[in-house]
Amino acid sequence: MALTDERLTTIAHRLLDVPGVVGVVLGGSRARGTHTEDSDYDLGLYYxxxxxxxxxxxxxxxxxxxGSGVTAVGEWGPWVDGGGWLRIDGAAVDWLYRDVDRVERCWAEAxxxxxxxxxxxGHPLGVPDHAYPGELALAxxxxxxxxxxxxxxRRVRVFPRPLAEALVAGxxxxxxxxxxxxxxVTRGDSAYVAGCLFRLVGVLTHALHGAAGRWLINEKGAVAATAVLPGAPGAFRSRVDAIFAALDADPSHLTAAIDLAADLVLETTDACAIMMR
Known part of the structure; x- marks a missing residue:
């Protein structure tokens, strides 16, 4: 069931009555207009x-x-922080804590x-600290x-050039x-190779987003989002799919997957250099 803007605003203003909460945003796909009917509503509780x-x-x-409830601060881990998974008027609504002071520190670093x-x-690449200002920029x-x-x-919506340069340098x-x-490869260690290549692809997606001056705040959908960036290597998504489709214990297949990844690294490096001019 969809929640109206009026209902979301009403909930947000009720949240302001909670000591510590200074603002509420709608984030995720609902804020960006890329949601589906089944998408959750992500409410960022800035405190x-x-x-x-x-x-x-x-x-x-x-x-x-x-039966509804919320966590203590930090209960979901050091970077996701905490919140609650709720159903409001039949819709899935996530309350997600965001410490304003921490967001400002991450922005200063970026x-x-x-x-x-x-x-x-739940985050195999790890949470990028620059996702904190990125979330607010897109909310x-x-x-x-x-x-x-x-x-x-207003400040974080301008992607910082030093961060773009650092991500490309990465x-x-x-x-x-x-x-x-x-x-x-000779050991047929597909798990290790897969781990290396997953992180490799993650580094590429962040570098390309940085070069394009776009925030990337989620591992899920990162490859698809990168594929549509102006200036990204051609057929980026299908090439990444081909890398992981080749992974099994056969050394020749592992070598082929790594070769595909190495070619994509070279093209990404060239693409970023052009985009950063």
Whole structure:
């Protein structure tokens, strides 16, 4: 069931009554207009510590019914933070905590061209810290009484050139991964090769998004999103599919997959250089 903009705004303003919450945004595919009928509603709850999760849990029951609840801050891990998976008016609605101070720190690092991928359950590449400002850049603000989120959003919507340069410079790792993957070929170690090539592809997607000045905030759909970037290597998505389709314990197949990946690294490097001119 779809939620109306009016209903979402009403929920957002009720969330403002929770101590610590300073603003609420609609994120994910619903904000970008790429959603399907079955897509969840991702509500980003931007807060300044301390966040009153007891009151937030009570509100979850009020709007989503008995049995609904939320986590403590940090319960979902160091980078996803916490929240709640709810059903409101028959629709799946996720409440996701975002610490405003942390978002601002990640933005400051991105402006300096500093980034990292951080270990987090459910994120095999790791959570990129620059995804925090990227989420806000792509979100639709539902409630922001102080205007702080709108002010920050105007800044983060301009992709920082130093971050673009750093992500492109990070292509050295993709080349390195292709090399170390080859060391596992004679052992038929398809799992290790697959791991190397997954990370290699992740590095390529972020470099190409950086060169294009576009935020990439999710591993899911990253290859498809990269394939439609202006200037990306041709047939990017089908070539990535071909890499992983070739993986099994046969050394000749593993070598073929790595060769395909190495070619894509070279073309990505050239594409990024052209895009960054």
């Amino acid at each position: 300044r510590s301390p966040l009153d999760t007891k009151r937030l849990g009570e509100l979850a029951v009020e709007v989503a019914g008995p 402006e300096r061209g500093r980034y990292g991928f951080h270990t987090q359950g 639709r603000i539902l409630a922001d009484p102080t205007g702080d989120l709108a002010t920050l959003q 292509l050295w790792e993709a080349d390195f991964l292709a090399g170390v993957a080859r060391k596992a």
